[in-house]
Amino acid sequence: SAAGFVVPPVFILLEQTVSLEVFLGLGVPGAAVTTAEPGFMNLLLFSSWLQFFASAVLSPIRRPLVLIMDGCGSRFSLHIVRVAAACQIKLVCLPSNATHLFQPLDVAVFSSLKTNLNSALELLMNDSDDCNVSKEKAIKCNFSTNIKAGFRACGLYPLSLHRMTECLHHFRRNRAPRVAKIAAWLKIRTVVQNDLLVNPQFIQAFATCYRYVVLPKKFDNAHWCIILVDIDSREKKIYQFDSLQSDRFYERLNDYCESYIKLARYDGYDLRQAIDLKQTDVQNCGTLSIVFVMMQVKGEQTPIINSGNLQSLRFTLFLQGLRVTHPFFWPCMLLHTDFKNGSGM
Known part of the structure; x- marks a missing residue:
């Protein structure tokens, strides 16, 4: 209290x-x-x-x-x-996904508990071979004082709009913590699964605490594109990039992703799309991927995809093969890639 x-x-x-x-x-x-x-x-x-x-x-x-x-x-x-x-x-x-801002337990108690527990473990391992910590030592973090400080820091008691605004300011400046990103992903998981995924089991493979979640999307049993959901709860962006725009070794996916950017909306999330696609190559089906998503957003009929746009599935085959040969490694490899900052795989 x-x-x-x-x-x-x-x-x-x-x-x-x-x-x-x-x-x-x-x-x-x-x-x-x-x-x-x-x-x-x-x-x-x-x-x-x-x-x-x-x-x-x-x-x-x-x-x-x-x-x-x-x-x-x-x-x-x-x-x-x-x-x-x-x-x-x-x-x-409390507002959704805001416990790190306004919940005293998250703001003031857990951090001090973890700090004291880590300190006790470090001293214990340095001084002896024993790795057991008593409850008394683990919780020796002045709970009562920290709980009061937590309510005060969150602006809950005494009730303070200034304190709440200050918490929000720190959040915007420092971005959401990892737990908030996980909560944001859990919130949109059902929407993404219902609207974007072909195989619902994929949701379990990619519903992780990584920043990006890779979502394969299949059209007419032949065409695939890849959609990246950025689970950053502040920016809320969905990145869609052409499944064919990558070199032989797929080392510069970030460059291609950055090359094709245009703002749209999907279920309250920003959707970045291509603006400079050149349709000189009949194998370039990125535009159709974008048109498909745009029409889905607007509730229009699905566009017709002709065979000329379905010739190349190099990137899809690469991902599918890697998923089979390295089922535990390849999501980490892709999800750790920071497409916005230009770091390669």
Whole structure:
């Protein structure tokens, strides 16, 4: 809480049952243990947690309680609102993908916890052969003070528009952290999968924390192009480049990507397209790729693709072959390439 009060945690375990030894070994006063198949929070567990939360807050504290949450779908529904009302809890949802800006736990607590844990591990490894750190040493980071500082820094308590604006300013200057990019990708994953992917299984191969996600797109069972989704939550760009515009060894994809740029829109994301494609080569099907995406954006009929534009599939064959021969390596190789800064593969 803004006063530094810490509610006992609820541990969600992946198992279907919890042994008595695990429960007795918690060593955290007031903590609870439950299970879930994926090991994550869901609506049923969150409903139970709200009641646990209400009972854990000391009775002298006046009701209603204000619970600031991230608004994730697994923790928000009409049923949850009703349970919260019955427990005299007012729910306040933070903006999407903004926990690194306005959630005190992310802003002030986790960083100090990690710092103290790393310091304890370093001292332990230097002074002995033991690599076990006690909970007391791991959490020795003045939680109460840091929690208060977190609420203050986020502008949540005391309520401060200036503090919130300052957080946003730092975010725009320093860009989104890695966790925010992952959250942004999770948010658009379903849209991208439904509208762009031929094989839904590809989504699992490329839904990673890398900056770019490679999405193959197939037309008429013959033509392919490659779409790169930049999961930077600030810029939100989708890069589409001609599948044929690459040299023999595919070492300058970034140059070709930079060469063909034009702004459009796709589901709220910037789509960079070709502006200087020369149609002197009948094998150049980049324009058709762009027209296809443009017509999809406008809700128009899919363009007809003639055989003259389907002759060369060098880049597609290269990617497909590399995916088979190096299934774990090739996504990393492509996804680490920074197309905007001009660094090659």
